[in-house]
Amino acid sequence: MEFTENRRNRGVKWPLQGAVYVFMFQFIVNQAEAQIRYSIPEEMKKGSLVGNVAQDLGLDLKRLRSGRARIVTGENIQYIGLKTDKGTLVVNERIDREQLCGEVTPCSFTFEILMENPMELHPVTIEVLDINDNAPIFQNSNLEFEISESAALGSRFVLASADDADVGENGLQDYVLTPTEDFVLKQHVNPDGSKYAEMVLQKPLDREKQPGLSLKLLAVDGGNPQRSGTVNIDVNILDANDNAPVFNQTVYKTTVIENAPIGTHIVTVSASDKDSGSTGMLKYSFSKSKAGIANLIDIDESTGRIFVTKEIDFEKDKKIEFRVEAKDQGGLTDSCKIEIEVIDVNDNAPVINVMSFTSPVSEDSPSGTTIGIINVKDIDSGDNGQVRCIIEGTIPFKIKSNVRNYFALMTDAALDREDLSECNITVIASDAGSPPLSTKTTFHLKISDVNDNAPVFQRGPYSAFITENNPPGASILSVYAKDPDENQNARVSYILEEREIGGSPVSDCVSINAESGVVHAVRSFDYEQLKQLVFVVKAQDGGSPPLSSNVTVKIMIQDQNDNPPQVLYPVQTGGSVVAEMVPRAADVGYLVTKVVAVDVDSGQNAWLSYKLQKATDRALFEVGLQNGEIRTIRQVNDKDAVKQRLTVIVEDNGQPSRSAAVIVNVAVADSFPEVLSEFTDFTHDKEYNDNLTFYLVLALAVVSFLFITCVVVIISVKIYRWRQSRTLFHSNLPVIPYYPPRYSDTLGTGTLQHVYNYEVCRTTDSRKSDCKFGRAGSQNVLIMDPSSTGTMQRIQSEKSILDEPDSPLEVS
Numbered sequence: 001m002e003f004t005e006n007r008r009n010r011g012v013k014w015p016l017q018g019a020v021y022v023f024m025f026q027f028i029v030n031q032a033e034a035q036i037r038y039s040i041p042e043e044m045k046k047g048s049l050v051g052n053v054a055q056d057l058g059l060d061l062k063r064l065r066s067g068r069a070r071i072v073t074g075e076n077i078q079y080i081g082l083k084t085d086k087g088t089l090v091v092n093e094r095i096d097r098e099q100l101c102g103e104v105t106p107c108s109f110t111f112e113i114l115m116e117n118p119m120e121l122h123p124v125t126i127e128v129l130d131i132n133d134n135a136p137i138f139q140n141s142n143l144e145f146e147i148s149e150s151a152a153l154g155s156r157f158v159l160a161s162a163d164d165a166d167v168g169e170n171g172l173q174d175y176v177l178t179p180t181e182d183f184v185l186k187q188h189v190n191p192d193g194s195k196y197a198e199m200v201l202q203k204p205l206d207r208e209k210q211p212g213l214s215l216k217l218l219a220v221d222g223g224n225p226q227r228s229g230t231v232n233i234d235v236n237i238l239d240a241n242d243n244a245p246v247f248n249q250t251v252y253k254t255t256v257i258e259n260a261p262i263g264t265h266i267v268t269v270s271a272s273d274k275d276s277g278s279t280g281m282l283k284y285s286f287s288k289s290k291a292g293i294a295n296l297i298d299i300d301e302s303t304g305r306i307f308v309t310k311e312i313d314f315e316k317d318k319k320i321e322f323r324v325e326a327k328d329q330g331g332l333t334d335s336c337k338i339e340i341e342v343i344d345v346n347d348n349a350p351v352i353n354v355m356s357f358t359s360p361v362s363e364d365s366p367s368g369t370t371i372g373i374i375n376v377k378d379i380d381s382g383d384n385g386q387v388r389c390i391i392e393g394t395i396p397f398k399i400k401s402n403v404r405n406y407f408a409l410m411t412d413a414a415l416d417r418e419d420l421s422e423c424n425i426t427v428i429a430s431d432a433g434s435p436p437l438s439t440k441t442t443f444h445l446k447i448s449d450v451n452d453n454a455p456v457f458q459r460g461p462y463s464a465f466i467t468e469n470n471p472p473g474a475s476i477l478s479v480y481a482k483d484p485d486e487n488q489n490a491r492v493s494y495i496l497e498e499r500e501i502g503g504s505p506v507s508d509c510v511s512i513n514a515e516s517g518v519v520h521a522v523r524s525f526d527y528e529q530l531k532q533l534v535f536v537v538k539a540q541d542g543g544s545p546p547l548s549s550n551v552t553v554k555i556m557i558q559d560q561n562d563n564p565p566q567v568l569y570p571v572q573t574g575g576s577v578v579a580e581m582v583p584r585a586a587d588v589g590y591l592v593t594k595v596v597a598v599d600v601d602s603g604q605n606a607w608l609s610y611k612l613q614k615a616t617d618r619a620l621f622e623v624g625l626q627n628g629e630i631r632t633i634r635q636v637n638d639k640d641a642v643k644q645r646l647t648v649i650v651e652d653n654g655q656p657s658r659s660a661a662v663i664v665n666v667a668v669a670d671s672f673p674e675v676l677s678e679f680t681d682f683t684h685d686k687e688y689n690d691n692l693t694f695y696l697v698l699a700l701a702v703v704s705f706l707f708i709t710c711v712v713v714i715i716s717v718k719i720y721r722w723r724q725s726r727t728l729f730h731s732n733l734p735v736i737p738y739y740p741p742r743y744s745d746t747l748g749t750g751t752l753q754h755v756y757n758y759e760v761c762r763t764t765d766s767r768k769s770d771c772k773f774g775r776a777g778s779q780n781v782l783i784m785d786p787s788s789t790g791t792m793q794r795i796q797s798e799k800s801i802l803d804e805p806d807s808p809l810e811v812s
Contacts, residue, residue: 029103038089039127042097050080053113054087057122061087067115072355074377080111080126089124097128098165105130105167112406114355119373121403132170132223136162138231143217145199145233146331149207150240156186157199158287158325159334160227162219173222182213187406190337192321199233207237236331243274244332245282251337252324258342266297269304271326271334277715287325287335299324300713305339305741315379346384346433350376352441355406358430360446363417371397372409372443376429384433392426392440415447418484422446451489451543455481461552462537464519465496468527468560476510476555479517481539489543492517497536497550503774506535510555520555527559528600551636561605561654567662569596582644588637592621592666595628597650599658606654613661614647621666623648630664640668 038051054061063069064084071082081092101107103127108127114120145157160687164172175197177185183199190196197217207785212233220228247269254267273280284304286293296317298309304324312320328335357372378385389407390401396413409425423445430438457479464477483490494517499506510533511520517537533555540548570580570593599606610628615621620640623635630646644666651659 035123035125037127038127040091041129041131042095042100043127043131043133044095045089046092046094050089050091052087053082053089053122053124057113061085063115064575067117067120068356069115071111072114072353072375073111074351074353074375075109077215078111079109080124082113082459094384095128097130097167098134100128102165103167107705108169114373114406116356116373118406119370119402121406130167130170132166132221132225132227134170135227136164136172136219136221136229138162138217138219138229140741141231143231143233144236146236146238147201147205148238148240148330148332149205150202151332153201153204154375155201155244156331157183157201157333158323159197159199159233160231160333161194161196162231164219164221164229166221166223168426169222169223170220174220176218176220178216179217183215185217189794190321196323205237210237212236216431229613238331239268240330243280243328245271245273245326245334246330247324247326247334247336248272249336249705251339252538254344255337255341255342256308256312256320258312258345260308260312262310264306264308266306266308266340267338268306269299269324269326269336269338271304271336273326273328273332275328275330281329282326285325286357287323287333293320293322296320309766312342314342314381317350318342335750343383344381346380346431346435346437348378348380348384349437349439350378350387350429350431352376352427352429352439353508354441354443357409357443359444360448361411361415362448362450363415364450365411365415367411367413370408370410370447371388374407374409374441376405376407378431380431380433384431386432388432389429392428395423395425396420397425407445417447417449417486418453420447421486424549446656449486449489451541451545451547453484453538453541454547454549455483455492455541456549457481457551461554463554463556465556466521466525466559467558469562470521470524472521472523473523476519476521477538477553479512479537479553481517481549481551483541485541485543489541491542492539493542495538495540497538499535501533501535502530506533509533510535512537519555525557527557527602528563530557532556561601561652561658562654563605564658565597565599565608565650565652565660567597567650567660569593569594570662570664579667580630581667581669582632582636583670584636584640584668586632586671588632588634589635590632592630592632593664595623595630595648595650595662595664597628597662599652601652601654602773603653605654607654609651611649611651612646613649614645616641616644616646621646625780630666636668642669644665644668666768 030507036051036053036056040048040050053059053063061084064087069082069084071078077093079091079093079095081090082088083090099106100109106127107130108125110123110125112660113122115122127355135365140160143160146311147157148600151358159175162172162175164170172195175185175187175195177183177199182201182205183203185197186200187195187197199215205638215233215235217231217233218228218656219230220226248271249269252267252269256264256266269284271282271284273282281645283301284299285301286299293408295311296304296308296310297320299306304326319342320338320472322338323335324338325333325335325456353375355373355375359371361371362371374389376387378387387405389401391397391399391409396411396415397409399407399409400409409427425443425445427443428438428440430436458481461712462477466474466476479494481492481494483492493514494512495514496506496510496512501509507522509522509525511522512518513520517539519537533553536550537553538548538550540546576692582590582592595610597608599608609625609629610623612618612621612623613627617640620632620634620636621630621644623630623646626648628648630648646664646666648662648664649659650662739772
């Protein structure tokens, strides 16, 4: 769809200066772009109104401002300015149509109105109308002609052409010759529309009457008011010269390459004269050439050879036309027309103009985001003026052309600042000439960061050791996480994840420095209570929203030898004496008893060794270094004392080592009465009890009752287990035997070779504690109570109460 609106003021005279006239505008709309055409006269004052472009394009003034509307042109001079606050175009620089276009008509120039967000391009064409501000001008103020008196009537003499920079009605319209008695003026129009005149002889010349004539040639234009220019013509009448020169061609057509070297031959013209002698000698010259032609080419007046005198620019002169005159000595002339077509060469590289460029650009910008707009122009013609743009190198950017000669620089993939924080984008614009010419420009683009990377721990999980009884605040280990983002997004803080360790929050055990990641112990650790700490550390960056990652930290507490061995058997009591009986018939290696001790430490700190420190008779007993068994080392005889007192030292393997001592009483006798008097000495500090016999009888009765009760219970348990085993045996269910665990240290060395069962009753006063025990040995144990009137002998069976050879140690 296209419509044109013309506004003219017909019949009104154009003033030379100081007026603003808008002749017409054209508004062309199609699917690609809206094009506006305005017509204005030349020489308008600066600031003169050209047209309301916002109204003509149907644009809102807010759109002009928000889109940063501006005029873009590849020319150095911007003749038209845009007022975005009013949406109007005004004259920005003086416009001289003759300087801008020369003889080209119609005269116009084009620029674009560029708007962004989104990008819009509206071409605007300004047609500059000519005003009559130039008068016709002759190159020479005086013309001389030498005409033979024998010149035939009707002889033609070409006159100099006047140049009028104006065009159309304001250009050269007519020539007037005065006086007209001898010559009449005839005017001719060249194919390009220019006019030239000839004098035609209409009256025979008589040199004897009149040797010369003075004429005046007037050139007038069609402007209002009319302008004119004059040249004087002097005619010298010569003697008869019957024949005028004649060119062999009326029109010479040829070509020349622009930028041809100076002296390059273009064409040679040739004319002949039938006269002989001096009247037949010819001289060639440019006939009334246009201004500027003589600066580009020249002619050899003798040979008619035309050659280049200055480099010819196709962009200024695409076609050169002029006339060559051949004159003989008699003053007779002939002329021919020369048409030289200039051939374009690719001598102009493309020119890149940056319209806009955005830097930095966010790394989360989607693919296809426009970061810059450029305009590329090449003033050559044809293929030499066809341009294309590419991006140098392999980078995630592309260039695309949506509008003629305009290219958008945009992203071609998702950006990642961690891989590419900044880059140089080199755009190369090249034409299609042969060889092609190119221009490049470089854009420095920075990519801004977004928080798209979580902190990453250098390793994981972390593990460390710390010795128990450490001082509070001790540094244990350091964790480190790195965030590839930058600035605040890469600032990492370390946080303990909430969890419980042994029923207490993890913060009661350890703390972490939020900046350095150093883990400190909050309190002193006890290996016997807590052997390891397992917790989670979170590394969180300072982005919004923040990103984080976790790592598991395992701290293993190492044992120190801070606990001495504890003797479990024999139990040291304060009110009674426990003695082990050894018959006098005992052989060498007889097992008297076994010292049982434990150490709550671990590893080599819990490895126990047993040593006999003191003994009534060191030659009679020995203690096993590893198992604590007290055995005889020789045959017991009658001379050995009944009462034997042994002191055993239990020592661990720690550095430094810790130890405990235990006293073992041994009675060497075959019967209890035999040793009764001896063991009363152990408690000589106790008051003798007259009712000893009564208490002994009472104790014997109680022991007997307990013994019978235990035998009944044991038999009942065995019968129950036998029946259970029979039931399982006859069933199809798989039988899974149960093996009670042995009491051993962490290394499995075993400090208790035989299995014992203990029932221990503890009070705040260890001297009032009680211990019931059973051990798997065929031994006699004598318990002496000084407050009793008698003794009580308890003999235990070799079989364990639980009927298990390896029953575990039970302490309650």
